[in-house]
Amino acid sequence: MKYAYYPGCSLKASGKAFEESLLAVCSALEIELAELDDWNCCGATAYMAVDETKGAALASRNLALAEQTGLDMAVPCAGCYGVLLKAQAMQRKYPRLADQVSVGLKAGGLTYGGRVRVKHPLEILAMDFGTKxxxxxxxxxxxxxxxxxxxxxxxxxxxxxxxxxxxxxxxxxxxxxxxxxxxxxxxxxxxxxxxxxxxxxxxxxxxxxxxxxxxxxxxxxxxxxxxxxxxxxxxxxxxxxxxxxxxxxxxxxxxxxxxxxxxxxxxxxxxxxxxxxxxxxxxxxxxxxxxxxxxxxxxxxx
Amino acid sequence: MGSIQREIRLESDRDPGFADEIRSMPGCEHLDRCIQCATCSGVCPLSVYMDHTPRRIMELTRDGFKDDVLRSNTIWLCASCYECQAECPMEVGVTDVMVALKNKAIASGVAPKDVPTPVLAREFFRMVRETGRVSEGKLVQRLYLKTGPAKFFGMIGLGRDLMRTGRFSLRSERMKRPEDLQRVLDGTPGVGK
Amino acid sequence: MEHEVHTNGKEEVRIGFYICHCGSNIGGTIDVAAVADYVRTLPGVVVSKDYKYMCSNAGQDMIVEDIEINRLNRIVVAACSPLLHEKTFRSATHKGGINPFFFHMVNIREHGSWVHEDKALATEKAKAVARGAVGRVRFHKALEKRKEPVTQSVLIVGGGIAGIQAAQTLSNAGKKVYLVEREPTIGGHMALFDKTFPTLDCAACILTPKMTDIGSDPNITLWSYAEVVDVKGYVGNFTAQIRHKPRYIKEDLCVGCLDCIDNCVFKQGNTDDEFNQSLSKRKPVYIPFPQAVPKLVVIDPEACTHLNGGKCEQSCATACERDAIDFNQKESFDDIEVGTVIVTTGFKTFDAARKPLYGYGRYDNVYTALEVERLVTSSGPTGGEVVLRDGRRPKTVAIVHCVGSRDHQTNRWCSRVCCMYSLKLAHLIKEHTGAEVFNFYIDMRCAGKGYEEFYERLLEEGNRFVRGRVAEVTDVPVSAEEEGKLVVKVEDSLAGFVRRIPVDMVVLSTGLEPRQDASNVRRMFNISCSSEGFFLERHPKLAPISTTTDGVFIAGCCQGPKDIPDTVAQAGFAAGEAMALLDKGFVEMEPMTSFVNEELCSGCKTCIGLCPFSAITRDDAKEVAVINPVLCKGCGVCVAACPSGAITQNLFEDCEIFAEIEEVLAHA
Structure with a gap:
């Protein structure tokens, strides 16, 4: 089992123990978490509060990077998890917004096809790996x-x-x-x-x-x-x-x-x-x- | 008795285009479905502090009382916990409307200067563009400088705990190539840098 | 103008064409005069007129007169949907003296003016379809409706107040009724209630005499603890199979003395009493409630030791002086013939556990309204005492309206009765306990005779009303006054702030929804459901108890949430419609059925399996398919499927359809 790992900013600072314990558990279970190269902040609610469209593009850059790996995405921070899901849902539902996001991604040499499965470690451990x-x-x-x-x-x-x-x-x-x-x-x-x-x-x-x-x-x-x-x-x-x-x-x-x-x-x-x-x-x-x-x-x- | 003000609202107090602007934003299309049942206010963990309850914000927004809405402390007390949206029986995107209102308040410059929430949002916005990531320590520093350095001292104990456990650092957490992100952000239509 | 003689090969065709303005409904979008002018130029058309309202008497008379004066032998009307007025114009055609099937109707309203904005294009489309109709009608043949006798009996499915009312009405007119009820007793939900709003009539006092009358009525065959398992046939001539579940009691011997219950080895109840909403226990041998009709005991095979293969001295059987207990009883079946069916299968209440924030199932003192109905009933589990599960009497009670109703996450509809039954329960709880009762509502919907006045009475009685949908019921206290209580969290939207109100008891006013097996019932009787699952009436205003299947009627809450007065009114209406069919004595069958050309049929049976109405059989001697015109509904599936082209459908013959297509395309 292998996932594209998106830690988010907090897991590198005040939430270090989350990253440490998650990596330790996954490695014990032979679940590979490959950290996305040069990921960026998801934007959290604060960024969306200033500009929703740019916020969606910000989050979607990470989705685009994950999509290149062909793996499901492991997102431990519930805040990032919620934002990434929201960015996906918004693009599915609002074609105009999806267009604006893809213009932005294109400027950064990226595309996002909407195919990434964003998963929280709870889901990965309980469902993918299995409680049993x-x-x-x-x-x-x-x-x-x-x-x-x-x-x-x-x-x-x-x-x-x-x-x-x-x-x-x-x-x-x-x-x-x-x-x-x-x-x-x-x-x-x-x-x-x-x-x-x-x-x-x-x-x-x-x-x-x-x-x-x-x-x-x-x-x-x-x-x-x-x-x-x-x-x-x-x-x-x-x-x-x-x-x-x-x-x-x-x-x-x-x-x-x-x-x-x-x-x-x-x-x-x-x-x-x-x-x-x-x-x-x-x-x-x-x-x-x-x-x-x-x-x-x-x-x-x- | 304090000063007495006109509390009645006239049609000229309304901005009829405002509701249309909000409705056109993501998640806000069902605004008019609201039956004012007040579930949003009831489940909201923060409605107890709000000058207008979320239910009233929905009503004021769809009727175009732009000033009342954008100057309300409600939108800045919203923690985006999505409980109102998850429980709304009419599937009105209550939280999404709040986000849309935050966007409008910041864009039109009426967001209160002394409430920390919009300040945090702006600082966050700026920092993400600069470095691609958020450095918690730096963000807190900037926030307290803008909203009241005195508060900073109240946090000394917490700071010490965080230092001791290795959870706090003033070192900047940043992308290797923030310019990769800047190209995306600058290429996306929206407000300025 | 000289008219050119036009024939269809057999006779001279003389067509009258009429186009309707329908006020501005059609005339506002389609240039009807231009269409009439155009059609007048088509071969065979003798008369072509436009008129404001073709369906009016004057419009119909125009057709009748023109047939006579101009010797018309084909009529085409371009107007609204044939669903609305095909019958009208057919009878006008008939009145003019020609076969009613020499008529054809084109829909230029629902398919034209109402769905198009471009006037010129809509007019051109109307011309094309009118030309198609003119082209096809010349090939129409004279057809006759068949008449079939109506079996003089009615099947009523469901013995709640709707079924009871319909059965009584029909019986009063001397009609034979079969009343089939799934539960051991008739009475339905109404039998669970203590009082009825707004008059506070004792529900049992008005219901149980009716139930008893049903039980002793010689015109009514009452089968409780039974289900309809199969229905075949058509209006006037249905056959139904009824399955009788084993009661383990010989129904002809049991007199309802209840000695068996007294002598059951279980001295206390050992299983949840469904009738009391599981607030009490009952024995395995039981009678749902003392006034049950029929007054027959039932043995619950799940709870009975002997029927579960356990060791039991079978003291119930010993106690029965009439030897009525029969542990070997098996299910049995009855086949009946009826002329019409009335479906009165009722509703189920919303499962309150589906709204987890209200805490039903989590907190002991959160009740559903139906449970509280049983608590306030003197014959209920507490003898009419409103007490909590721990025996305390509540001092404060919250009644939460709209649980599961007006909610996109559960049921979108307003359940109509909850406001009023909540008021009733508020009154009764206050009367029984003196408690302070809060009603939490979104809107008070008290539309009905005496209903608003009842609301006013409740207000004056000191009941509290808070406008706001309850967000949450919690046992997590934030202050001393909340310790040990349930807290109702709600915005008092009229006051404009959030309140936390500690209470001892919460009553959830759950809404009404379709029964779980409604879709099976729907399929069995070949009727339709609306999107939420209630049975669909043929017309919401003018045919509220008819269905899309002739001879099958619906009444009561299976059609949609309604209160007792409305249910009774509907049931009476359904009985009246059933009676009209029975008294007419015959039904006319539409003639657009299919028939087989035996010379072309190869007997391949393709059509037999495809027919949704089981109308086709195979004549093995002749090796051809045979279509029973009585069962055929004219859907045309067999026609399309027949590999030999051996099946023809009246009014949809190849020559008619091809002519229509050719003419439509010729205009385009």
Whole structure:
């Protein structure tokens, strides 16, 4: 299995642990992720806000590059994933826009024929590789670990090619299959505030608080995410949030690939555990998933 | 009691062409289907902070109250989470309309200068053209310089955490050949650089 | 003007041509006078006129008079669709004294003026098709309609209030009725209700006497727990096969004493009681409800230990003094002959779990309206107490309108009854519990006699109305007042802000939709469905209970969502139409059927398998195909398929069709 890998900007910075854990898991499963040569930013919602047409062209340059490889595209960042799907949908539906995009691509010596399948690693692991096949590779079942699966918005909305956009279950099923206990988490696809959590903290952080509070109320040990922005908002602002909302206790927020990697028995450093601000090791030790006799958490590389 | 203003709207307050402009943009063609059921406002995680709820924005837009709409804080509080669009029973592209309105607000220069969201959007737009990618650290830096350096200090703790875990860098993340992308962007019809 | 004599080889052809303005519908786009002038020049045309409204009495009289004065023997009218007025002009032709099939109609409205903008081109097209008609009509032959007697009985499919009403009306007129119901009892959805809006009549008090009357009516053969499995034939002469599911009770012996139920080895119910919307349990041997008609018990083979091959002392059978229990009963069949059919198969309610944000199935205290109907009924699972699953009495209740209705993601239509039944339930819940009741609505649709007044009454009773479609029902609290409650999140669109309202109970006013097997029923009775799956009436205004198949009528919610008064009115209408057919005593069959030229037929059977109406058989002695003109609907499939060209269809003979094509092309 081989995919054209589009990391997106965040996975090279604050979301490094997502890239590290994803690559580690895929390499353990012999899924090849070949990074697209000289990809560009997808544009995110911010670029589209200024100019939708140019935004579509920006995203489509990556689609055009992927199309040249003849491979399906692996897009871990839910924000990029949503934007790329949107760029595709817009071109299918609006021929005028598609024409404008192809004029732009042509200026850059590219064409896009609309044939690329954009896939999120959740879909790749649960459907392409298969939940059953994955289960057979598990070395350390996540027994007893209570997980709140948090999908966020763009992974499943406005529509999802692989899951129910109102009540997604792919991550639940995948993590359940490696032994985790999935808590009933109805906020699973509510918004984390996106970039608003940084720009207008009083607004965005309240949303994050509600998400974390509910995970805590459901007695989750950990929140699993599938998006670097969700992970950032829920984890990195936790201290700020807890200052305002004092009933909030620290809760680790990880990428689902980090948990999957742990179940495969992969090295915690390779899975980016040292990059977590709220460490996951204590709860993994408490649940007997990680050896108690561990040394100090390893230092993160820069 | 504060100053009293005229709240009634006259036909001369409307810009009848405005709704047509929006309707012609991607995802906005079903604007007129809206039955004002208010599902969008109800599911919106941010409607609690908005001066006009998304439902009202739909109504004001299709009736051409351009000024009310473009000066509203609603479009800049929209996080594009698409919940309104996914739940709309009439399949109105509510989020897509919001995106279209953001485009119009920025193009016509009425986007508020002190709200960080449009500032972020413009900075983002500029940075992508320059380097082809977004450097999170640099973007945050530029944003705080424009909207209030004081806030920056509130983030010192966070910055330290990110440094410690190797997740923050002021080093510029960039394409090898940003000019490849610039040719595409400059070749696409739309607003300026 | 001297008229040139024109013949078709047998007789002199004298054609009258008439073109209709249809007000400005046709005249506004097509130059009708020019068309008339043009047609007048064609061979055989004796009269060519244009007129404002050909379908009016004056228009028809013109045809009648012209036939007489000008000795016309062929008529062509260019006007609207033949669906609308072919019959009108055929009868005018007949009135003029010539065979009605010496007439042909051209559609220049739906196929002309309404779909073209270029006037000159539309006029030219009208000339071409008119010339085609003139060319073909000269070859028309005199045809006669066949008459067939009508079997004097009616099959009614579905024993809800629609079927009950239609059966009673027909029986009152002395007609023989077969009423077939799938469930063990008749009564349908209405039997589930406590009260009816807006008068708050007790539903059982008005329904059960009717049910009892049906059960004892000598004109009505009531078959419950039975299904129609096959229908053949045509208007006036249908045959139907009915399958009786085994009740495991000898119906002629059971008197409904219920001793078997009392003596079942299960002292408590062991399976969900469908009648109570699964809010209670019932035993494997049961009667749906005390007033069930027929009052016969049923044994549920899924729940019964003995029928599942388990060990059971069969105390029910021992208890029955009349030895009515028969565990060996098998399904059985009846074949019946009827003149007409009325389909009253009803609806199903929307599955609330399809709107996950409303939490049905996730939260215990989210109910469907039908469940609450059972809770407020004194004969229901709680004896009329409105209590939650944990036994508490709700202090605040939210009624969510439009669940599954007015929604492109589920059903686009308005289900029509939900506003009113929500008001009824609000009233009843408040009456039973004193709770504060919120109604969340998009629009209040209270159109009906006494309906708006009922809404006003609810407003005055202190019920709360919030205009906004509920976005979400959640158990995630954001404040102390929400702890342990369900929270309704909604924009109060009249106030203009979002509200979160904590409640104890949520009632989902689910909409009405076609039954799951509606498409099977549709195929069996050869009727049509509209896109959403409700059965399609022949005309939305003027033939609302007729279908595209003569002799098959529809009534009630299988045709579309409607309330009880409308259902009853429709059922009566359907009964009236059925009666009109029966009392007329015969049906006239259209003559445009196909027939076989035995000399050309090779007996290859190609046509037999293709005929959608099973009208063709093979005469093995003569080795030729035989078409039953009574079953033939004139679709023409066999004509086109016959490799020997041995089949001809009346009114669509080769000479007629080729003449039409040639003349149309000659103009172009």
């Amino acid at each position: 096949a994955f289960r057979s590779r598990v070395k350390v079942p996540l027994k007893g670990l209570r997980v709140a699966c948090y999908y966020g918005c763009r992974l499943v909305r406005p529509e999802s090619p692989f899951d129910d956009s109102h009540d997604p279950v792919t991550m639940d099923n995948l993590l359940k299959s490696v032994g985790a206990r999935i808590v009933d988490y109805t906020l699973k696809s509510k918004c984390c505030g996106g970039s608003l959590t940084g720009t207008i903290p009083e607004v965005g952080q309240n949303l994050c608080y509600q998400l974390l509070k509910e995970a805590q109320r459901r007695e989750a040990d950990v929140v699993a995410t599938a998006c670097p922005l969700c992970q950032f908002n829920l984890e990195c602002y936790q201290k700020d949030i807890a200052r305002k909302y004092t009933d909030l206790k620290p809760i680790p927020v990880v990428y689902f690939t980090q948990l999957l990697g742990a179940s495969l028995g992969l090295d915690p450093v390779a899975l980016g555990f040292p990059r977590l601000i709220v460490p996951i090791e204590p709860i993994l030790r408490e649940r007997g998933i990680m050896a108690k006799a561990g040394t100090e958490p390893a230092k993160a590389g820069v």
